Amino acid sequence: MSAVNLASQTTAAEFDRRNLDWYLDKLVQVLVFIAGISAIIFVLGIFTFVTMEGFGFLLEDFTFSEFFFSEFWEPSDEDAPEYGILALAAGTASVTGLAMLVAIPFSLGAAIYIGEFATGKTREYLKILVELLAAIPSVVWGFIGLSIMNPLIIDVFDVPVGLNVLNAGIILGLMAAPIMTSIAEDALKAVPDRYREAAEALGATRWQVIFKTVLPAAKNGLLGAVLLGVGRGFGETMAVLMATGHAVNIPGSLFDSVRALTATIAAELGETAVGSPHYQVLFTIGIFLFVVTFLINLTADLVVRGVRKG
CATH class of the missing domain: 1.20.5 (Single alpha-helices involved in coiled-coils or other helix-helix interfaces)
Known part of the structure; x- marks a missing residue:
């Protein structure tokens, strides 16, 4: 039992x-x-x-032609408020475009070196450094633009104000470069080693292997990295607010002060009456930004998915 x-x-x-x-x-x-x-x-x-x-x-109060094609932004005017975001969108586009011109060469160059040339501890240290750069708060980058880049631009280019498109573009480019570097390096690593070995077997040099074989094979992933960088630049707020000069203006040169869409929301939302047209139009700008950044990130995701399937 x-x-x-x-x-x-x-x-x-x-x-x-x-x-x-x-x-x-x-x-x-x-x-x-x-x-x-x-x-x-x-x-x-x-x-x-x-x-x-x-x-x-x-x-x-929404009028399509005024909202998107008018350069006059005066929503707090009691007599005749105007809700044009053309100048704000132009400021955002100019800063983001310059930022990409700064970030793309740096990020792709760093990704190529880390992925194709660096080895051992050097590669690991560089990857850690890139991650640390990506972790720097945007307000710190804004302080760099305000306290370092501002007087430097005034002295070097002999302009009255150093808070302009050039300042914000450089700062934003440096902010976007780390995440672009990480994604681009992953895209380069995804290229099969047999591609490199086949190119070397045909007598190609190291640089020929990179430019003729690796980069074309990783082009979709690299494009995805660039698009994610554009999304980061388009949605950045604090650094752009501190480095652009915050003037409603369609830029004619790199030394013009501008105002970005995100910076407008950050600067004006706390001073408006809840429920007022001014308050509501700021959220309408937020809807526009949400849609644009969503489309950019969706495009980048589709591109990255395409390279994975390939």
């Missing part, structure tokens, strides 16, 4: 353990599912909130 009882107890213990493992497995699956969809829920929640806050302006 004792042997039968012992076997029965052992079977019951194994059954309880299997039930516990099953419940734990289901619990982990539920937690992973919640974590997986949480980002989607948060994005939808943010978009819903922004849309609801700006919906009143879209229904009552």
